[in-house]
Amino acid sequence: xxxxxxxxxxxxxxxxxxxxxxxxxxxxxxxxxxxxxxxxxxxxxxxxxxxxxxxxxxxxxxxxxxxxxxxxxxxxxxxxxxxxxxxxxxxxxxxxxxxxxxxxxxxxxxxxxxxxxxxxxxxxxxxxxxxxxxxxxxxxxxxxxxxxxxxxxxxxxxxxxxxxxxxxxxxxxxxxxxxxxxxxxxxxxxxxxxxxxxxxxxxxxxxxxxxxxxxxxxxxxxxxxxxxxxxxxxxxxxxxxxxxxxxxxxxxx
Amino acid sequence: xxxxxxxxxxxxxxxxxxxxxxxxxxxxxxxxxxxxxxxxxxxxxxxxxxxxxxxxxxxxxxxxxxxxxxxxxxxxxxxxxxxxxxxxxxxxxxxxxxxxxxxxxxxxxxxxxxxxxxxxxxxxxxxxxxxxxxxxxxxxxxxxxxx
Numbered sequence: 001x002x003x004x005x006x007x008x009x010x011x012x013x014x015x016x017x018x019x020x021x022x023x024x025x026x027x028x029x030x031x032x033x034x035x036x037x038x039x040x041x042x043x044x045x046x047x048x049x050x051x052x053x054x055x056x057x058x059x060x061x062x063x064x065x066x067x068x069x070x071x072x073x074x075x076x077x078x079x080x081x082x083x084x085x086x087x088x089x090x091x092x093x094x095x096x097x098x099x100x101x102x103x104x105x106x107x108x109x110x111x112x113x114x115x116x117x118x119x120x121x122x123x124x125x126x127x128x129x130x131x132x133x134x135x136x137x138x139x140x141x142x143x144x145x146x147x148x149x150x151x152x153x154x155x156x157x158x159x160x161x162x163x164x165x166x167x168x169x170x171x172x173x174x175x176x177x178x179x180x181x182x183x184x185x186x187x188x189x190x191x192x193x194x195x196x197x198x199x200x201x202x203x204x205x206x207x208x209x210x211x212x213x214x215x216x217x218x219x220x221x222x223x224x225x226x227x228x229x230x231x232x233x234x235x236x237x238x239x240x241x242x243x244x245x246x247x248x249x250x251x252x253x
Numbered sequence: 254x255x256x257x258x259x260x261x262x263x264x265x266x267x268x269x270x271x272x273x274x275x276x277x278x279x280x281x282x283x284x285x286x287x288x289x290x291x292x293x294x295x296x297x298x299x300x301x302x303x304x305x306x307x308x309x310x311x312x313x314x315x316x317x318x319x320x321x322x323x324x325x326x327x328x329x330x331x332x333x334x335x336x337x338x339x340x341x342x343x344x345x346x347x348x349x350x351x352x353x354x355x356x357x358x359x360x361x362x363x364x365x366x367x368x369x370x371x372x373x374x375x376x377x378x379x380x381x382x383x384x385x386x387x388x389x390x391x392x393x394x395x396x397x398x399x400x
Contacts, residue, residue: 022356032360043367047374054378057386063319083312087305094301097346101293105285164320237346241339247308248335252315253328 031231035238038200042242045196046249049189056182058171060160062251065140065186070131082251085128086243092121093240100233103226108215111226115212118236122205129198133191142187147180157183190250197246200239207232300345307334 014021022029053059063078070081099114137143140160147157154176160183161168171178211232220226284290311334319327344350349357 021353022359023353024356029356032356036360036363039364040366043370047367047370050371051374051378054375055381055385057382063316079312079315083308086308090301090304090308093342093346094297097297098294100348101290101297102285105290107285110285162320234347237342240346241342244335244338244342248311248331252311252319252331 025227027231028227028234031234035234038238039242042193042196042245045189045193046245049193049249052185052189056178056185058161058168058179059182060186061162062253064162065136065160066132066251068135068139079251081128081132082247085125085132086247088121088125088128089240089243092118092125093237095121096233096236100226100230103220103229106221106226108218108221111220111229112212112215115208115215115229119205119208119212122201122208122236126198126201126205129194129201133194136187136190142183142190144188144191145184146187147184150177150180152180160186193246193250197239197242200242204232204236204239207235296345300341303341304338307338310334 024032066082067076067078068081069075069077095114095117099111099118102110102114141147141156142160154172157180158172161172161179163169163172168179211228214220214228215226220228311331314322314327314330349360
């Protein structure tokens with residue numbers, strides 16, 4: 001947009017010093033490089049998950065594992081709750097980008113309002129995640145390190161699989177321990193990856209609260225710009241971006 | 254007390270210097286009601302609706318069509334839609350599309366490593382499954398005995 005077009009005219013001394021050839025501040029560039037490294041960490045987790053899944057003959061079925069909704073008892077509502085979580089996170093990304101936009105215009109009141117909405121969205125997402133974890137750990141018995149006992153009754157993990165699939169049913173018939181191992185791996189990866197993501201959301205909410213305090217106190221107004229909102233905004237959008245991939249890998253595929 | 258106020262000034266000067274040196278982003282826009290501002294906001298909401306629509310399509314496919322479609326096609330569609338969403342988030346919400354081209358390339362090139370990672374690791378995973386598939390080995394054995 002404007003910031004790009006303003007300086008795209010080719011000047012001979014782009015790398016000659018005295019200004020940033022990339023036209024970004026040090027802090028913003030370092031945030032991008034931090035996010036790049038964080039993307040590699042999340043990527044390592046997700047690829048490791050994918051590899052384990054590829055070397056498992058059967059894998060728990062998302063539509064069967066994630067079919068519950070708060071206060072709906074045992075009704076079968078696959079993917080509905082996680083869709084709500086996804087909606088909340090996309091929405092909070094929009095309020096964040098609106099805060100960044102208001103920051104460009106030095107509109108202190110709007111920055112504060114949109115940051116507040118972003119914080120509310122982040123907390124709502126974390127609340128949903130807390131419910132989902134509690135549900136999985138409580139009613140399904142899945143957490144880190146569960147489903148390791150070879151004497152576990154088959155029906156306790158059969159509930160996570162799509163038994164209408166002939167190949168899956170065959171594995172349960174011939175070697176149910178393969179399915180037990182998959183269930184164990186599934187829950188380990190699920191809690192590790194969504195936990196790592198949830199940790200990012202938590203720290204994002206904390207940063208947003210700190211920024212809200214600074215905005216209301218007029219710290220950025222005195223500084224003359226709201227670049228901090230932009231930098232934390234990058235982080236927040238990245239967390240949303242990671243969720244897009246987690247959503248696909250765990251709930252859709 | 255005075256030292257605190259002094260620190261604050263130094264910081265303001267430092268950050269102020271940065272804004273003059275580097276960024277057009279912080280060049281002072283003044284009117285939130287300007288057409289430029291409104292087009293920006295319109296663009297943000299447009300992207301929101303796109304992301305929402307794509308997510309709904311994904312959920313619909315996941316709920317209704319996932320059992321009747323070939324798995325490879327399903328994975329292809331889901332990954333395509335995911336990258337589509339990711340592109341919008343990075344380009345519009347994170348404003349990478351508005352940065353200088355050199356910077357975009359600097360950020361995006363390391364991600365090309367993922368192409369190699371994904372192909373290598375997933376291939377290795379399925380190779381491991383193939384090597385350890387006892388059921389097939391057993392079938393093979395029995396057919397030979399039957400002969």
